[in-house]
Amino acid sequence: MNDAILQIRDLVVGFPGRPLHQPLSLDLPAGSRLGIIGGNGSGKSTLIKTLMGQINPYQGSYRWQSGVRFGYVPQENQVDLLYPMSVGDLLNMGMIEDLPRWRRSDSASEAKLRETLNEMEISPLRETLLRELSGGERQRSLIGRAWISKPTVLLMDEPFNSLDYGFKEKLWRIFAEWRSKHPLTLILIDHDLNRVLNQVDYLAVLGPEGSLCGSAGEVVQAELLSRAYGAPLHVHRENGLFQVHFL
Amino acid sequence: MSTGRTAYFRFIFYSLISGLLIFAGYALRPVESSLFTESWGLWREPILAGILCGLIASWLGIYVLLNRIVFISLGIAQGASFGIFLSFLVAAAFGITLHESPFSLLAGLAVALAAAFLFAGLRRGRRLPDESLIGFIYVAASGLTLLIGDRVAEGHHSIDDLLFGNAVAVGSTDLAILAGTAVALFLLHFAFRREFLYSSADPEFMALRGLNSRFWTFFLYFTLTMGITFSLKTLGGLPVFALMVIPPFISLKATQGLRESFLVSLLLGATIPPLGYFYSYVFAFPTGASLIGVACLFTIASFLEAPITRRLAERKRAR
Numbered sequence: 001m002n003d004a005i006l007q008i009r010d011l012v013v014g015f016p017g018r019p020l021h022q023p024l025s026l027d028l029p030a031g032s033r034l035g036i037i038g039g040n041g042s043g044k045s046t047l048i049k050t051l052m053g054q055i056n057p058y059q060g061s062y063r064w065q066s067g068v069r070f071g072y073v074p075q076e077n078q079v080d081l082l083y084p085m086s087v088g089d090l091l092n093m094g095m096i097e098d099l100p101r102w103r104r105s106d107s108a109s110e111a112k113l114r115e116t117l118n119e120m121e122i123s124p125l126r127e128t129l130l131r132e133l134s135g136g137e138r139q140r141s142l143i144g145r146a147w148i149s150k151p152t153v154l155l156m157d158e159p160f161n162s163l164d165y166g167f168k169e170k171l172w173r174i175f176a177e178w179r180s181k182h183p184l185t186l187i188l189i190d191h192d193l194n195r196v197l198n199q200v201d202y203l204a205v206l207g208p209e210g211s212l213c214g215s216a217g218e219v220v221q222a223e224l225l226s227r228a229y230g231a232p233l234h235v236h237r238e239n240g241l242f243q244v245h246f247l
Numbered sequence: 248m249s250t251g252r253t254a255y256f257r258f259i260f261y262s263l264i265s266g267l268l269i270f271a272g273y274a275l276r277p278v279e280s281s282l283f284t285e286s287w288g289l290w291r292e293p294i295l296a297g298i299l300c301g302l303i304a305s306w307l308g309i310y311v312l313l314n315r316i317v318f319i320s321l322g323i324a325q326g327a328s329f330g331i332f333l334s335f336l337v338a339a340a341f342g343i344t345l346h347e348s349p350f351s352l353l354a355g356l357a358v359a360l361a362a363a364f365l366f367a368g369l370r371r372g373r374r375l376p377d378e379s380l381i382g383f384i385y386v387a388a389s390g391l392t393l394l395i396g397d398r399v400a401e402g403h404h405s406i407d408d409l410l411f412g413n414a415v416a417v418g419s420t421d422l423a424i425l426a427g428t429a430v431a432l433f434l435l436h437f438a439f440r441r442e443f444l445y446s447s448a449d450p451e452f453m454a455l456r457g458l459n460s461r462f463w464t465f466f467l468y469f470t471l472t473m474g475i476t477f478s479l480k481t482l483g484g485l486p487v488f489a490l491m492v493i494p495p496f497i498s499l500k501a502t503q504g505l506r507e508s509f510l511v512s513l514l515l516g517a518t519i520p521p522l523g524y525f526y527s528y529v530f531a532f533p534t535g536a537s538l539i540g541v542a543c544l545f546t547i548a549s550f551l552e553a554p555i556t557r558r559l560a561e562r563k564r565a566r
Contacts, residue, residue: 070455072452072455079448082315083444084502084504085448085505086504089505093449094456096441096445096453096456096458097457127251129503
């Protein structure tokens with residue numbers, strides 16, 4: 001083995017007596033991008049939680065390279081909004097191990113905080129309570145929290161939810177910039193096949209009828225995708241980009 | 248954490264309310280108020296103990312409210328009471344009179360910790376609402392206390408004081424123990440403030456950051472139990488419950504940040520007990536009830552304060 005940051009062998013996630021998809025196997029190289037797609041209830045979020053170690057696999061196994069640092073953007077905000085936490089507090093959660101124990105902050109932490117606030121374009125919201133944010137502002141804050149500690153693996157569950165179109169496009173550029181400066185493996189879930197297809201190196205398509213896992217070039221074939229989705233679809237390339245249409 | 252204009256305003260507001268209450272006491276009962284001041288030496292230890300209990304309860308109460316376990320202090324208090332009864336019963340079986348022995352407090356603490364950990368463990372399953380779990384612990388401890396209560400011939404007066412608050416009989420040893428407990432709790436909570444807060448605000452994310460949420464939850468419950476049990480011995484069950492609920496409730500109603508929440512709650516926790524003692528003396532109210540009455544007056548005042556604080560915060564954001 002190799003420089004695979006993640007090895008998956010015949011992995012199935014699910015609940016007792018209820019597997020959610022067909023077995024998956026993959027060696028994911030460090031620094032690559034994996035997209036996880038599938039219909040509602042196909043096990044996408046469960047797969048990510050399994051890979052984070054929060055749920056035991058239904059079947060099969062996975063192994064992370066040692067020394068991996070995780071960042072995670074959940075599908076929905078899970079921070080209890082009863083807590084009067086500000087955006088600054090939320091980002092501090094992401095770098096708790098870097099904060100001084102007896103002081104509020106230090107220059108290094110403060111610099112990281114400012115940098116991340118700027119990248120997410122939420123600097124004016126630093127002192128704003130989370131419960132007073134719009135959905136999009138909260139989503140940017142959650143992405144900032146996941147990123148601030150410079151993880152080596154960034155797991156994101158539908159990170160584009162609630163974001164306006166302009167920032168969605170910008171987010172891909174931000175990911176590319178992060179990957180250019182820092183060793184980063186991206187694993188993201190999205191229900192929008194076309195949004196993810198052309199931005200990732202590897203795809204895992206989850207479906208009860210069939211699941212696929214492999215390089216994007218291998219997986220993006222009409223017959224294979226139709227079987228996985230359980231619905232006929234058409235794949236074509238336009239200007240070098242894949243487009244998928246359900247028939 | 249934000250602390251700014253709104254925090255200053257709230258500090259000033261509640262300080263003024265405290266001043267107003269003192270003034271009202273002096274205006275309505277000038278003779279008794281003067282006697283209270285002259286007999287300060289008699290009240291010094293109880294008031295200091297009350298302040299320490301108020302600080303402990305109002306700080307821990309923030310976690311209690313944010314974790315939505317408001318009645319946990321009653322459950323733990325009832326568990327502690329049962330532990331104390333049990334210690335008297337066991338001692339009596341060996342022909343020992345406990346009276347004011349620290350053994351009874353340790354027994355109460357042990358049972359209270361068991362109750363708190365039981366709750367924390369059951370809560371993790373998340374199949375039942377928290378109130379039902381607390382209710383179970385409260386009812387079970389109360390029932391068990393009643394079962395053995397009749398068999399405890401000695402010490403009912405001490406136990407009554409524990410349950411209903413004998414906030415005036417505080418010796419220097421009790422005060423020293425309480426001060427030590429307060430210092431230890433505050434040091435622990437300050438040192439691990441982020442672990443306590445973040446692991447309960449988003450346990451899933453913090454588990455990914457390497458924080459053992461289960462450990463920090465149990466540790467939080469441990470400190471809650473220590474704070475409640477030691478405060479019980481000074482103030483009694485209902486006043487401790489009131490201080491654990493009302494200052495945080497007032498603070499969180501209009502708070503603009505975490506730091507402000509704790510500071511305003513602490514201010515109220517330090518102010519309500521001495522005012523309660525003052526009113527108790529001046530108007531001849533029972534001490535515990537007087538403390539709760541003063542807390543309720545602050546709650547009424549908070550309905551005036553909260554809209555102003557929110558308006559100040561909105562204006563600050565608009566700039």
